Amino acid sequence: MIRPLLLTLGLFFQTAVFAQSFDHSHKAFTGILKRHVVVYDSGLKSAVNYHMLAQQPDRLNSYLSSLSQVTQTQYETWTENEQQAFLINAYNGFTLQLIVNNYDQFESGDADSIRDLGGLFSSPWEHDFFSLLGEKRTLDWLEHEKIRVDFDEPRIHAALVCAAVSCPKLRAEAFTKRLLEQQLEDQMATFLCDDDKNGIDDKGVYLSKIFDWYGSDFGNLRAYLRKYKNDLADSDAEQQLLMTQFKIRYLDYNWQLNSVENR
Numbered sequence: 001m002i003r004p005l006l007l008t009l010g011l012f013f014q015t016a017v018f019a020q021s022f023d024h025s026h027k028a029f030t031g032i033l034k035r036h037v038v039v040y041d042s043g044l045k046s047a048v049n050y051h052m053l054a055q056q057p058d059r060l061n062s063y064l065s066s067l068s069q070v071t072q073t074q075y076e077t078w079t080e081n082e083q084q085a086f087l088i089n090a091y092n093g094f095t096l097q098l099i100v101n102n103y104d105q106f107e108s109g110d111a112d113s114i115r116d117l118g119g120l121f122s123s124p125w126e127h128d129f130f131s132l133l134g135e136k137r138t139l140d141w142l143e144h145e146k147i148r149v150d151f152d153e154p155r156i157h158a159a160l161v162c163a164a165v166s167c168p169k170l171r172a173e174a175f176t177k178r179l180l181e182q183q184l185e186d187q188m189a190t191f192l193c194d195d196d197k198n199g200i201d202d203k204g205v206y207l208s209k210i211f212d213w214y215g216s217d218f219g220n221l222r223a224y225l226r227k228y229k230n231d232l233a234d235s236d237a238e239q240q241l242l243m244t245q246f247k248i249r250y251l252d253y254n255w256q257l258n259s260v261e262n263r
Contacts, residue, residue, distance in 0.1 A: 022070065024082050026089050026174035028063040037172040038260055044194040046169040047263040053096065054103040064093050068131045075133055081177040084151055088175045091142050091160050094130045098139070099163050099257070101129075106257060113255035114163045125162075154217045154224070157210050158187040165262055166197060166208060166254040192231040197251070200238045204247035212250040222246065 036053045039046045053060065067090050075083060098117065105111035117124040125143075128136040139162075147156055161170040168191040175183050192198045197208045211221060218224045225232055226242050233239040256262050 022066075022074070024078075024085070024177050026063075026085065026176055028059065028066070029089055029093060029174035032059050032063060033170070033172045033174065037170055038263070039169065039172050040263060041194070044169065044190055045196075045263065046172065047258055047260045048096070048099075048163075048170065049260050050099055050103055050106070050257070051259075054100045057097075057100050060093065060097060060100065064090075064097055064130065067093070070133065072133045079177060080151070081180045084147070084153070084156075085175040085177050085180050087142060087147050088156065088159050090132055091139060091147070092170060094142070095139060095161065095163050098124060098127075098129065106259075111257075113257055115255055148214075148217065153184070154214070154219075155184040155188045157214050157217065158191040159184055161258070163258055164254065165256045165258050166251075167258060168197075168210075169194075170258070189228060189231045192225075192228045195234075198232060200233055200241060204249065205232070205242070206249050206251055209250045209253045211248075221248070 032053075036049045037046050038049065067086070070086070075086070078086070095114070099106070099114065102111065102117050105116065111117060114124055118127070123140075125140040126138050128138045130137055132142065143160060147160070158168045159171075159175065161167045168187060171183065171187070173183075191208070198211075199206055205225070211218065215221055222242075222245070229239045229242045233242055
């Protein structure tokens with residue numbers, strides 16, 4: 001009886017130590033992003049140097065391995081901000097890994113976008129190529145069954161980046177528990193400031209397809225956009241338009257890889 005008890009206590013101790021030692025600043029991921037993400041257009045956009053990242057994947061793989069070691073039990077002891085930052089970084093990090101693992105297809109011309117990495121009967125987002133919280137997972141599970149279900153937070157749609165030109169910019173830093181509110185707010189404001197993705201013209205308000213695909217997450221979309229009128233509108237007249245029952249149209253989505261070559 002003593003030996004099984006000691007083994008149980010040992011596992012409990014290791015779990016407790018790992019839970020306490022997990023780096024919620026995600027310093028390693030910030031280092032990777034700062035090295036491989038190029039921010040441009042006055043900070044509104046970013047692109048990834050996938051060629052360099054594919055040549056030096058060890059740091060990314062090591063960081064993602066540390067995420068995969070987190071158990072469901074450990075995760076449940078964390079604060080909501082810790083959980084949310086963890087999941088957003090996981091989504092963005094494993095998306096980078098998916099591109100890097102298949103980068104030879106982009107170099108050969110066999111792939112132009114992340115969508116080209118899917119199988120005959122499945123999309124790349126349905127491919128269970130990584131482990132998280134004790135099970136094999138897909139990017140679809142992470143976004144649609146975990147993040148969107150567990151958190152009533154529409155700003156995550158400006159934070160999750162699917163490796164496409166039309167996506168919101170990938171930050172050159174990790175999301176952290178301490179800065180999460182500021183980072184999410186900045187992501188949404190920046191996304192709406194980018195006239196190539198969202199804006200106002202003589203036809204009304206034009207928006208990224210993201211607001212169409214996930215419209216239910218934003219509730220009353222017009223009311224939601226009014227909260228960001230200073231970011232979406234470039235003039236007093238445009239701000240006045242946002243106070244009306246304005247027309248909305250959605251732009252075509254550019255799925256081309258968000259690489260430095262395509263900026």
